[in-house]
Amino acid sequence: MTELHLWLRHEARTTERRTPIVPDDARRLVESGVTLTVEESPQRVFPNQEYEAAGCRVAPAGSWVSAPRDAVVLGLKELPAEPAELTHRHIFFGHAYKGQPGAGDLLRRFAAGGGTLFDLEYLVDDTGRRLAAFGFWAGYLGAALAVLQHRGQLRAPLVPTTKEDLDETLRPAPGDAAFTGLVIGALGRSGRGARTAFAAAGVDPTCWDLDETRDLDRAALLRHDVMVNAVLATSPVPPFLREQDLDSPDRRLRTLCDVTCDVGSPLNVLPVYDDTTDWDEPVRRLRKEPPLDLIAIDNLPSLLPLESSADFSAALLPHLLDFGVTGPWGHCLDRFRQATREHGLDEGKFHDQ
Numbered sequence: 480m481t482e483l484h485l486w487l488r489h490e491a492r493t494t495e496r497r498t499p500i501v502p503d504d505a506r507r508l509v510e511s512g513v514t515l516t517v518e519e520s521p522q523r524v525f526p527n528q529e530y531e532a533a534g535c536r537v538a539p540a541g542s543w544v545s546a547p548r549d550a551v552v553l554g555l556k557e558l559p560a561e562p563a564e565l566t567h568r569h570i571f572f573g574h575a576y577k578g579q580p581g582a583g584d585l586l587r588r589f590a591a592g593g594g595t596l597f598d599l600e601y602l603v604d605d606t607g608r609r610l611a612a613f614g615f616w617a618g619y620l621g622a623a624l625a626v627l628q629h630r631g632q633l634r635a636p637l638v639p640t641t642k643e644d645l646d647e648t649l650r651p652a653p654g655d656a657a658f659t660g661l662v663i664g665a666l667g668r669s670g671r672g673a674r675t676a677f678a679a680a681g682v683d684p685t686c687w688d689l690d691e692t693r694d695l696d697r698a699a700l701l702r703h704d705v706m707v708n709a710v711l712a713t714s715p716v717p718p719f720l721r722e723q724d725l726d727s728p729d730r731r732l733r734t735l736c737d738v739t740c741d742v743g744s745p746l747n748v749l750p751v752y753d754d755t756t757d758w759d760e761p762v763r764r765l766r767k768e769p770p771l772d773l774i775a776i777d778n779l780p781s782l783l784p785l786e787s788s789a790d791f792s793a794a795l796l797p798h799l800l801d802f803g804v805t806g807p808w809g810h811c812l813d814r815f816r817q818a819t820r821e822h823g824l825d826e827g828k829f830h831d832q
């Protein structure tokens with residue numbers, strides 16, 4: 480029986496309704512001998528009572544700061560700005576290893592408190608494959624929003640919904656004009672999600688992955704009405720679109736959704752815009768005549784909090800049951816130590832056991 484004490488925290492970001500562990504999986508953790516404390520959270524898509532009924536202990540929102548030192552604090556997105564010293568082991572998406580804004584500050588907080596970050600983005604198997612990710616629903620939503628925008632049916636601000644309601648709006652209606660779709664990165668998690676949403680909308684998209692972009696045919700790309708970019712770029716490649724392509728007289732492309740959102744990065748394959756869009760203003764017009772609309776939202780899965788939490792939780796559960804410092808968690812630890820070294824922080828002090 481494991482002696483793990485997990486502490487599921489309330490998410491500091493007010494629009495974040497997702498959770499890394501849903502009540503059914505919380506029950507399985509408790510039944511396996513894990514002590515699971517769940518912070519009350521008014522915005523979490525699952526009510527607190529469901530966790531209580533699953534045998535979890537309940538604690539006030541934000542109380543992880545005074546959790547027992549051996550508790551492992553679990554969340555998804557950023558921590559609140561305080562405390563300055565992080566003493567616990569934390570599992571969440573830190574976004575701190577690629578030079579992102581605030582990365583050094585976060586790592587310094589861990590160094591100051593002797594805590595450890597197990598970054599969920601680096602929870603990988605020995606071949607480097609990610610073990611728990613939200614990609615499918617990101618792609619699904621990206622394509623769904625692009626389709627709705629293309630049909631003139633997208634309403635802002637966007638609000639979290641359910642797949643059932645979203646699919647209802649996607650279903651083609653008699654008289655809807657036919658259009659062509661393209662998914663790039665079609666073989667990945669987001670790409671599969673995008674293809675599924677296109678199918679729900681009655682569209683059979685062209686699918687490109689590495690093989691089809693090696694010798695990029697931009698004219699063919701521009702002949703599609705709606706494009707969804709869902710690649711995971713790991714090394715620089717020629718951009719899929721450049722400014723001059725948007726002005727091509729042969730452009731049929733009217734709606735572009737960038738699920739990847741690598742804006743500002745040297746790996747960006749769509750350097751035709753310089754800022755993401757958001758739930759309040761999901762669409763930006765890049766060209767007036769003929770129109771070209773951009774959707775580039777970096778928190779798409781939060782719009783389907785229930786489905787995306789359930790999938791993520793199912794993928795994470797077996798690894799939480801096997802929490803430790805080897806295997807996938809060892810990879811997280813190695814990456815954390817590498818990052819702290821790169822920032823010149825003292826790795827001797829960290830608490831990882």
Ligand SMILES: NC(=O)c1ccc[n+]([C@@H]2O[C@H](COP(=O)([O-])OP(=O)(O)OC[C@H]3O[C@@H](n4cnc5c(N)ncnc54)[C@H](O)[C@@H]3O)[C@@H](O)[C@H]2O)c1
Nearest residue numbers: 614617664666667668669688689692710711738777778779
């Ligand atoms: N916007 C959001 O809310 C959101 C949420 C989750 C993930 N993402 C992003 O979506 C992207 C895809 O994530 P994923 O989980 O689907 O990754 P993944 O690794 O499952 O799939 C990526 C796919 O892209 C393909 N690819 C890589 N380079 C390519 C190229 N040059 N041409 C064509 N295909 C190429 C790969 O072969 C792979 O099939 C990532 O950048 C991720 O950060 C965005």
